[in-house]
Amino acid sequence: MYDHLKGFRDFYPGEMSARRETIDTVEATAERYGFREIGTPALERTQMYVDKSGEEIVEELYAFQDKGGRDVTLTPELTPTVARMVVAKSQELSKPIKWMSTRPFWRYEQVQQGRFREFYQTNVDIFGSAEPEADAEILAFAADAMTNLGLTADDFEFRVSHRDILGGLLEAFDADVDTRDAIRAVDKSAKIDREEYLALLTDAGLTWSQAEQFDDLLKSEDLDALVDFAGTERVEAAVTNLQNVLAVAEEFGVREYCTLSLETARGLDYYTGVVFECFDSTGEVSRAVFGGGRYDDLIESFGGQPTPAVGVAPGHAPLQLLCQRAGVWPEEALSTDYYLLTVGDTRDVAARIARELRATGNVVETDVADRSFGAQMGYADGINAETVVIVGEQDLANDEVTVKDMATGEQTTAPVDDFPGDRDAPTYDDFAE
Amino acid sequence: MYDHLKGFRDFYPGEMSARRETIDTVEATAERYGFREIGTPALERTQMYVDKSGEEIVEELYAFQDKGGRDVTLTPELTPTVARMVVAKSQELSKPIKWMSTRPFWRYEQVQQGRFREFYQTNVDIFGSAEPEADAEILAFAADAMTNLGLTADDFEFRVSHRDILGGLLEAFDADVDTRDAIRAVDKSAKIDREEYLALLTDAGLTWSQAEQFDDLLKSEDLDALVDFAGTERVEAAVTNLQNVLAVAEEFGVREYCTLSLETARGLDYYTGVVFECFDSTGEVSRAVFGGGRYDDLIESFGGQPTPAVGVAPGHAPLQLLCQRAGVWPEEALSTDYYLLTVGDTRDVAARIARELRATGNVVETDVADRSFGAQMGYADGINAETVVIVGEQDLANDEVTVKDMATGEQTTAPVDDFPGDRDAPTYDDFAE
Numbered sequence: 091m092y093d094h095l096k097g098f099r100d101f102y103p104g105e106m107s108a109r110r111e112t113i114d115t116v117e118a119t120a121e122r123y124g125f126r127e128i129g130t131p132a133l134e135r136t137q138m139y140v141d142k143s144g145e146e147i148v149e150e151l152y153a154f155q156d157k158g159g160r161d162v163t164l165t166p167e168l169t170p171t172v173a174r175m176v177v178a179k180s181q182e183l184s185k186p187i188k189w190m191s192t193r194p195f196w197r198y199e200q201v202q203q204g205r206f207r208e209f210y211q212t213n214v215d216i217f218g219s220a221e222p223e224a225d226a227e228i229l230a231f232a233a234d235a236m237t238n239l240g241l242t243a244d245d246f247e248f249r250v251s252h253r254d255i256l257g258g259l260l261e262a263f264d265a266d267v268d269t270r271d272a273i274r275a276v277d278k279s280a281k282i283d284r285e286e287y288l289a290l291l292t293d294a295g296l297t298w299s300q301a302e303q304f305d306d307l308l309k310s311e312d313l314d315a316l317v318d319f320a321g322t323e324r325v326e327a328a329v330t331n332l333q334n335v336l337a338v339a340e341e342f343g344v345r346e347y348c349t350l351s352l353e354t355a356r357g358l359d360y361y362t363g364v365v366f367e368c369f370d371s372t373g374e375v376s377r378a379v380f381g382g383g384r385y386d387d388l389i390e391s392f393g394g395q396p397t398p399a400v401g402v403a404p405g406h407a408p409l410q411l412l413c414q415r416a417g418v419w420p421e422e423a424l425s426t427d428y429y430l431l432t433v434g435d436t437r438d439v440a441a442r443i444a445r446e447l448r449a450t451g452n453v454v455e456t457d458v459a460d461r462s463f464g465a466q467m468g469y470a471d472g473i474n475a476e477t478v479v480i481v482g483e484q485d486l487a488n489d490e491v492t493v494k495d496m497a498t499g500e501q502t503t504a505p506v507d508d509f510p511g512d513r514d515a516p517t518y519d520d521f522a523e
Numbered sequence: 524m525y526d527h528l529k530g531f532r533d534f535y536p537g538e539m540s541a542r543r544e545t546i547d548t549v550e551a552t553a554e555r556y557g558f559r560e561i562g563t564p565a566l567e568r569t570q571m572y573v574d575k576s577g578e579e580i581v582e583e584l585y586a587f588q589d590k591g592g593r594d595v596t597l598t599p600e601l602t603p604t605v606a607r608m609v610v611a612k613s614q615e616l617s618k619p620i621k622w623m624s625t626r627p628f629w630r631y632e633q634v635q636q637g638r639f640r641e642f643y644q645t646n647v648d649i650f651g652s653a654e655p656e657a658d659a660e661i662l663a664f665a666a667d668a669m670t671n672l673g674l675t676a677d678d679f680e681f682r683v684s685h686r687d688i689l690g691g692l693l694e695a696f697d698a699d700v701d702t703r704d705a706i707r708a709v710d711k712s713a714k715i716d717r718e719e720y721l722a723l724l725t726d727a728g729l730t731w732s733q734a735e736q737f738d739d740l741l742k743s744e745d746l747d748a749l750v751d752f753a754g755t756e757r758v759e760a761a762v763t764n765l766q767n768v769l770a771v772a773e774e775f776g777v778r779e780y781c782t783l784s785l786e787t788a789r790g791l792d793y794y795t796g797v798v799f800e801c802f803d804s805t806g807e808v809s810r811a812v813f814g815g816g817r818y819d820d821l822i823e824s825f826g827g828q829p830t831p832a833v834g835v836a837p838g839h840a841p842l843q844l845l846c847q848r849a850g851v852w853p854e855e856a857l858s859t860d861y862y863l864l865t866v867g868d869t870r871d872v873a874a875r876i877a878r879e880l881r882a883t884g885n886v887v888e889t890d891v892a893d894r895s896f897g898a899q900m901g902y903a904d905g906i907n908a909e910t911v912v913i914v915g916e917q918d919l920a921n922d923e924v925t926v927k928d929m930a931t932g933e934q935t936t937a938p939v940d941d942f943p944g945d946r947d948a949p950t951y952d953d954f955a956e
Contacts, residue, residue: 091607091610091826092567092570092607092610092825094567094607095566095593096591099564100561100604100608100611101562102612106559106560106561107559107560109562110560118884122881122887123881123887124859124886124906126539126540126857128533128535129532129534130534131527131531131533132597132627132641133531133597133629133641134525134528135528137525152566152590154587154588155587157631158529160528164597171533174524174525174526177525184902184905186891186892189536196566198589208565208566218892219891219893221892221893223870223890223891224891226891338870341870341874342874343878392524393525424559437656441774441776448555451551451555452555453555454555454556454557455621458619458656458659458660459618459652459657473557
């Protein structure tokens with residue numbers, strides 16, 4: 091007997107139907123904002139990830155050589171792929187480009203609750219606008235997706251920050267700071283104790299007292315004080331940009347979901363402006379549910395024209411944890427409109443009825459295993475059939491079928507020639523006296 | 524600049540929307556038959572494929588060692604995975620099990636028209652019924668999917684055969700035949716000339732004259748003659764089974780799409796009963812579009828209880844070729860219900876209208892790039908917006924917005940407080956005098 095690989099999951103129909111409903115909700119939300127679906131390959135050249143993130147990234151990837159000797163990688167995220175696609179057709183694509191897609195990604199990493207080696211995300215991105223409206227639209231899409239899933243402002247918050255505030259502040263210290271390392275330290279700060287955090291900041295080039303001051307400044311969340319401290323145009327512009335994004339988010343109706351949180355940094359190196367992470371307001375789901383932000387330099391670094399970009403990628407495993415915690419995860423059950431139960435040689439009539447009911451969009455099962463009345467009824471119950479239509483030889487002799495409401499157990503007869511007739515979805519009630 | 528790998532494809536929004544429509548149609552057809560969606564991993568242990576198909580299969584696979592030293596493979600087909608999943612939960616799953624899913628698969632093979640290294644299929648399977656109704660339901664689903672795509676009986680045919688007729692006939696010759704090799708020869712027969720075909724049959728153990736006789740028997744398609752020739756219960760039972768499947772297909776309303784074709788064999792080894800391939804009736808798409816059949820032994824060979832099974836897997840690349848040939852491939856274009864065009868500082872009103880229109884399911888874009896009237900109108904045209912709602916400072920001073928029908932170019936004004944009002948999808952016509 092074979093088993094699935096560690097960190098990979100088999101989804102059986104019950105769980106899958108809940109996942110499908112969730113994915114459909116997130117995608118439908120994106121579609122209504124005019125994000126257009128794209129399709130992308132599972133494999134890319136490993137070099138693309140090495141160029142972007144350095145040789146050490148390969149350790150976390152499913153990287154290998156294909157039969158043609160190419161170094162290839164199972165895509166660990168979508169952003170490099172969409173950047174590549176934007177560059178490849180930048181002349182033809184009218185801006186802003188608004189794309190979305192849902193698919194699995196793969197990382198060879200430690201398996202934890204809500205974190206797998208194969209994981210599904212819906213990626214949503216805007217290319218070609220540096221305006222705060224674009225950042226705010228990403229926040230608005232994400233907030234709408236959450237509320238469309240049944241979550242409320244009591245369930246989640248977006249902690250919003252700005253990479254240029256962090257970078258600009260670090261620059262303002264009289265120190266030779268490795269900004270990348272320092273920002274990675276900020277990204278870790280919530281998960282480690284203060285001493286350890288400050289030590290990481292000193293590793294990145296700050297003195298201990300500078301590290302303390304930096305930490306205090308971020309914690310204060312007093313944007314005016316930050317501008318005064320830095321005294322640079324860079325920090326001033328970043329603060330203005332962050333305030334503008336939040337102002338547009340207000341107009342877009344989603345400001346209430348956003349919290350200013352300068353200690354939010356996002357781990358990935360390519361972010362340049364506003365960044366945000368979604369958290370469970372109760373803290374029960376302890377890690378960030380998902381995150382996103384602005385990455386204005388990536389397209390150019392991939393050989394394209396300078397193209398500002400901003401995006402978000404809800405991951406479906408952490409989203410499931412949050413929905414379950416909040417009690418809004420869809421029921422993991424099958425649903426079936428009709429089961430056509432045949433007794434004796436009545437298959438042709440049952441087939442005709444099944445065909446007509448399917449044509450109006452109903453989910454209809456019928457016997458394909460030559461089973462007894464009881465076995466068929468048990469199966470119909472198991473698939474949660476709402477209505478069972480019994481097509482028996484005796485009923486047919488009277489030109490009738492029996493219509494049974496499975497919730498109440500009530501049943502009645504209907505004229506076979508008038509079933510379903512011109513009804514899209516006939517039920518017991520349509521024929522009961 | 525990076526490129527995608529050979530045999531892998533990037534799908535941009537226009538083509539993707541046509542693909543999505545096609546996939547949705549095939550999936551909706553399966554859902555209405557009560558096939559339930561499952562989710563499956565992209566990676567499996569390589570050993571599973573070696574056990575099933577022999578060591579040589581590895582040459583065609585994306586097989587590699589992961590960081591933990593496991594021999595793993597990018598799944599080249601779904602059947603072994605679903606067989607594994609059935610075995611893992613065989614006690615809990617009530618039979619018949621009816622599953623479906625759409626996803627990519629990967630094979631390292633020669634890239635041709637309609638054949639890629641990454642290719643998408645919708646797999647549809649029934650486990651737990653040996654009855655002809657199950658085979659016929661698979662044929663009926665497949666035929667309905669085709670007609671739901673707009674294809675007709677003039678466009679495609681299912682060539683139906685039976686593995687046990689082929690195997691039973693071969694057994695009836697006084698020769699030591701390698702059935703697997705002989706059936707592979709039959710599978711190739713349409714693509715090679717007769718001499719070469721007969722030579723392959725002699726390689727498999729028939730004499731030249733036996734090979735000629737075998738070929739004549741298959742070509743005759745006279746099932747009674749086959750039964751007489753073989754004189755075995757096996758061939759008699761197989762012929763009866765094939766006839767029963769076609770009889771049920773008649774009751775299921777899809778017999779017209781089925782042609783008896785004993786020279787159809789399917790390449791894969793695991794088939795045991797009815798097999799079929801879908802062909803373009805015009806022959807313009809020269810290879811089989813897709814195929815399916817019965818594989819009653821696979822679950823047991825995976826360590827499960829004996830479990831009969833039958834399935835089909837439409838591949839979306841060859842299906843696209845057929846739909847394009849038949850002129851029923853969906854238009855590769857974006858569709859947009861509304862573009863909200865802002866002039867001046869009117870974003871808050873535009874955002875309110877956009878939010879209300881999205882809430883009733885419309886696709887609504889608005890400006891996220893701070894662009895001019897002309898640039899916005901050009902963009903709205905590029906995304907095929909049906910209606911443009913112009914929210915201008917001047918109009919707002921009169922408590923109005925302008926509603927423009929993009930097809931006719933006509934425009935009128937509407938009271939801003941009554942737009943959209945209680946209308947789900949207001950158009951120019953709702954406000955024109």
